[in-house]
Amino acid sequence: MAKKVLVVDDEKLIVKGIRFSLEQDGMEVDCAYDGEEALKLAMQNTYDMILLDIMLPKMDGFAVCQQIREFSSMPIVMLTAKGDDMDKILGLEYGADDYITKPFNILEVKARIKAIMRRTSARQPKKEETKVVKAGDLKLDCESRRLFILGREVNLTAKEFDLLELLVNNPNKVYGRENLLNLVWGYEYPGDVRTVDVHVRRLREKIEANPSEPKYVHTKWGVGYYYAQN
Numbered sequence: 304m305a306k307k308v309l310v311v312d313d314e315k316l317i318v319k320g321i322r323f324s325l326e327q328d329g330m331e332v333d334c335a336y337d338g339e340e341a342l343k344l345a346m347q348n349t350y351d352m353i354l355l356d357i358m359l360p361k362m363d364g365f366a367v368c369q370q371i372r373e374f375s376s377m378p379i380v381m382l383t384a385k386g387d388d389m390d391k392i393l394g395l396e397y398g399a400d401d402y403i404t405k406p407f408n409i410l411e412v413k414a415r416i417k418a419i420m421r422r423t424s425a426r427q428p429k430k431e432e433t434k435v436v437k438a439g440d441l442k443l444d445c446e447s448r449r450l451f452i453l454g455r456e457v458n459l460t461a462k463e464f465d466l467l468e469l470l471v472n473n474p475n476k477v478y479g480r481e482n483l484l485n486l487v488w489g490y491e492y493p494g495d496v497r498t499v500d501v502h503v504r505r506l507r508e509k510i511e512a513n514p515s516e517p518k519y520v521h522t523k524w525g526v527g528y529y530y531a532q533n
Contacts, residue, residue: 305329306329306330306331306420307331307333307350307351308330308332308351309333309335309341309345309348309350309354309355310322310332310333310334310354311336311338311341311354311356311359312336312356312359313336313337313359313360314356315336318334322334324409324412324413325413325416333348336359336360337359337360337362338359338360338363338364338367339361340361341355341359342362342367342371345377349375349377351377352378352416352420353371353377353378354380354382354403355367355381357381357382357383357384357394364381364382365394365397368381368394368397368399369397372398372458376459376460376461376464377461378400378461379400379401380399380400380402380403380419381399382402382405382407383403384404384405395502398460400419401419403415419489438471438474438530440452440453441510443464443468448464450467452510457509457510458509459506460505462487462488463505463509466483466499466502466506467510467530469483469487470528470529470530474531475529475530475532476529477523477526478528478529479526480499480500484498487499503520507519519531
């Protein structure tokens, strides 16, 4: 089945170029030129990836990303201005999984998209593997990628789920931030360890009763993060 991508940018030449290039690789591509149109398409369709520019008419990329995260964990890659670290950090805070800096080479964009799609596919559980992981009050359904705490569902982004799944499946094992970056985001990911910190903080805000005194995801100071087996 062809991969489906939503490309969102108000610069029509950029959208046209990305669309043409992705379609050459057999992908289905929908396009939007403002935030409201992007949100409408995301609500109506399921995408393997959304490429989302930050500076958009009607609703900026941060607001679009935040609203999509209220109903979906589809991978979102933000298009950010070159060297603007604050945009990258804010994008992650609002629920983006990754970012690509402008101006970009279309070949780099395609390579990054394919790498993210490969990692997403590789993390799908094999038929013979356990599909549901229970750890204390947590229940992770790895097939539907849903998390339940004491029977209540908690919505996570794709990367938040990947991070928690890795830690839960390896209780009490401490992972350094660089190691987590490589395992969850991939060795070719160009970001830095702040990405991990942002995602851990967001994850704690969702799953911990008191994020400052975590019950599940703990910090080993100077080393990294681990899931505490209860």
